[in-house]
Amino acid sequence: MIELVWFKRDLRAADHAPLAMAAKSGPVLPLAVVESDYWKLPETSSRHYLFWRESIDDLRRQGVPLCVRIGEVTAILKALHDSHGIRRIWSHEETGNAWTYERDKSVTRWCRENSVGWKQIRQFGVLRGPTDRDRWAKQWEAFMAEPLAKLPDNITYADTTGDQLPSHEGLGLTYAPCPQRQRGGRTEGLALFESFLSSGRARHYQRAMSSPTSAAEACSRLSPHLAYGTLSMREVVQRAYSEVSALKAVPPDHQPIPPRGLNAFIARLHWHCHFIQKLESEPETEWRDLHPAFRDARTQGFGDPLFEAWANGNTGFPFVDACMRSLIATGWINFRMRAMLVAFASYHLWLDWRATGTRLAQLFTDYEPGIHWPQVQMQSGSTAINTPRLYNPVKQSHDQDPDGIFIKQWVPELSKLKGRAVHEPWTLSPLEAREQGFILDESYPAPIIDHEAAARAARERLTRIRASDGFYQHQRAIYLKHGSRKSSRHTPKQGRAWVKKKPANQLELDL
Ligand SMILES: Cc1cc2nc3c(=O)[nH]c(=O)nc-3n(C[C@H](O)[C@H](O)[C@H](O)COP(=O)(O)OP(=O)(O)OC[C@H]3O[C@@H](n4cnc5c(N)ncnc54)[C@H](O)[C@@H]3O)c2cc1C
Numbered sequence: 001m002i003e004l005v006w007f008k009r010d011l012r013a014a015d016h017a018p019l020a021m022a023a024k025s026g027p028v029l030p031l032a033v034v035e036s037d038y039w040k041l042p043e044t045s046s047r048h049y050l051f052w053r054e055s056i057d058d059l060r061r062q063g064v065p066l067c068v069r070i071g072e073v074t075a076i077l078k079a080l081h082d083s084h085g086i087r088r089i090w091s092h093e094e095t096g097n098a099w100t101y102e103r104d105k106s107v108t109r110w111c112r113e114n115s116v117g118w119k120q121i122r123q124f125g126v127l128r129g130p131t132d133r134d135r136w137a138k139q140w141e142a143f144m145a146e147p148l149a150k151l152p153d154n155i156t157y158a159d160t161t162g163d164q165l166p167s168h169e170g171l172g173l174t175y176a177p178c179p180q181r182q183r184g185g186r187t188e189g190l191a192l193f194e195s196f197l198s199s200g201r202a203r204h205y206q207r208a209m210s211s212p213t214s215a216a217e218a219c220s221r222l223s224p225h226l227a228y229g230t231l232s233m234r235e236v237v238q239r240a241y242s243e244v245s246a247l248k249a250v251p252p253d254h255q256p257i258p259p260r261g262l263n264a265f266i267a268r269l270h271w272h273c274h275f276i277q278k279l280e281s282e283p284e285t286e287w288r289d290l291h292p293a294f295r296d297a298r299t300q301g302f303g304d305p306l307f308e309a310w311a312n313g314n315t316g317f318p319f320v321d322a323c324m325r326s327l328i329a330t331g332w333i334n335f336r337m338r339a340m341l342v343a344f345a346s347y348h349l350w351l352d353w354r355a356t357g358t359r360l361a362q363l364f365t366d367y368e369p370g371i372h373w374p375q376v377q378m379q380s381g382s383t384a385i386n387t388p389r390l391y392n393p394v395k396q397s398h399d400q401d402p403d404g405i406f407i408k409q410w411v412p413e414l415s416k417l418k419g420r421a422v423h424e425p426w427t428l429s430p431l432e433a434r435e436q437g438f439i440l441d442e443s444y445p446a447p448i449i450d451h452e453a454a455a456r457a458a459r460e461r462l463t464r465i466r467a468s469d470g471f472y473q474h475q476r477a478i479y480l481k482h483g484s485r486k487s488s489r490h491t492p493k494q495g496r497a498w499v500k501k502k503p504a505n506q507l508e509l510d511l
Pocket residue numbers: 209219220221222223224226227265268269270271272273275333334335336338339342364366367368369371372375376379
């Protein structure tokens with residue numbers, strides 16, 4: 001009989017509680033499954049698969065003789081049960097999408113029918129079942145403070161042959177080139193974390209995270225490693241806290257990294273789980289507007305000319321297009337620009353967030369359903385508990401890329417333009433344009449919309465939606481279920497009072 005450890009999005013041996021516990025119970029079969037049907041889902045892409053595959057290879061180099069099988073999980077379990085006898089399955093809890101949720105239900109059924117136990121262990125500060133948001137932050141801290149799981153010195157592994165890892169073409173994934181994609185594997189993840197903390201990348205974290213010109217260097221870039229579990233969240237949190245303590249012992253003038261910056265980083269690690277909790281508590285967030293007043297409000301998506309222009313970085317708004325093209329080529333963009341891309345699509349273009357969210361999921365190497373869908377809904381306004389933020393695409397351009405360096409890097413058609421024209425090429429007179437060798441709508445698209453008129457129309461639509469019957473009652477219920485109680489503005493008691501006074505009632509414009 002074997003203890004089967006099912007590696008999902010936890011591709012590491014360190015701080016891997018299921019592996020450590022299974023190893024104490026008997027011979028271990030470490031299994032990873034290439035689930036062909038999963039890779040047919042519209043939000044998956046070759047960049048996800050390649051990162052996953054690199055992480056598998058690295059895990060094997062860490063000494064885990066992983067058996068990879070291709071196919072449907074219950075069929076694979078049946079075959080392994082027939083050949084080896086499975087005493088118990090061990091895995092981490094997963095908050096995935098609707099597809100993985102249904103798959104886990106089939107595995108539960110299979111286990112019940114075959115009298116095989118399935119022990120699932122938490123790996124994030126996310127709770128299953130009914131949760132009390134008022135006490136959530138405390139449980140997160142307690143979970144992160146628990147000791148890291150230690151593997152026994154000698155693990156007996158069961159001897160099994162697996163399948164060859166298929167290529168992405170073999171899985172039917174269309175290859176979308178991503179030349180600057182982050183590489184998978186724990187070795188890469190650890191090096192990245194080290195360079196964030198020790199080589200001082202974190203020094204300017206707080207100040208540099210908003211602009212795409214500086215964020216790629218100043219942010220940790222750990223997101224795909226946390227999404228695929230090559231690093232454990234607990235080890236990252238514990239290391240960050242210990243760095244903060246060490247820094248506090250150093251006089252402020254000699255601190256290589258301001259502790260405030262690292263605390264801001266820790267706050268985001270907390271958000272990671274806070275957002276995943278939303279999807280865990282309401283899986284419909286992946287496909288249904290949280291607030292009923294937004295349902296059916298936006299219907300246009302794939303195939304719509306506005307969608308296609310946005311999805312390919314051809315909207316005629318240089319900063320928006322630079323962000324999209326950079327994301328296509330690197331698989332990453334900073335938080336503020338992710339928010340702007342969604343807000344521009346959801347408000348100015350009034351596109352359906354399900355379509356734009358699917359496109360972004362394909363492009364983010366770090367696609368994590370539990371963060372992604374609640375964030376996409378939040379930036380589209382359909383959660384109704386967060387202040388709707390309409391980003392002015394021209395103001396963002398001047399604020400975040402004043403010299404147009406980022407735009408010129410990613411939209412080379414504009415590289416010869418000078419001054420304000422890089423941000424707003426449509427303001428050039430025909431004579432100025434000719435002098436700079438530029439022809440609007442030939443060299444580069446004219447804007448696909450009048451952004452001021454589109455923002456006005458979006459505000460009017462939002463005002464109508466918010467005036468609908470029962471809007472604030474639904475909003476209150478959503479806040480009580482999902483709202484953050486962490487910020488000083490919304491402590492539990494104040495939060496309840498605040499929500500009674502019409503939360504998120506104003507629009508934030510022209511950010
Ligand atoms: C529309 C939209 C979609 C997003 N989709 C994803 C996604 O699929 N996967 C994903 O990991 N992040 C997502 N984010 C959150 C955030 O943009 C990324 O986590 C961050 O940019 C990753 O870069 P980093 O690792 O350098 O982050 P850092 O700033 O170094 O933060 C460290 C870690 O904290 C977590 N984190 C940071 N910011 C947030 C946030 N705002 N919300 C939740 N967790 C956060 C991430 O795990 C991140 O790796 C999304 C944000 C938006 C607005």
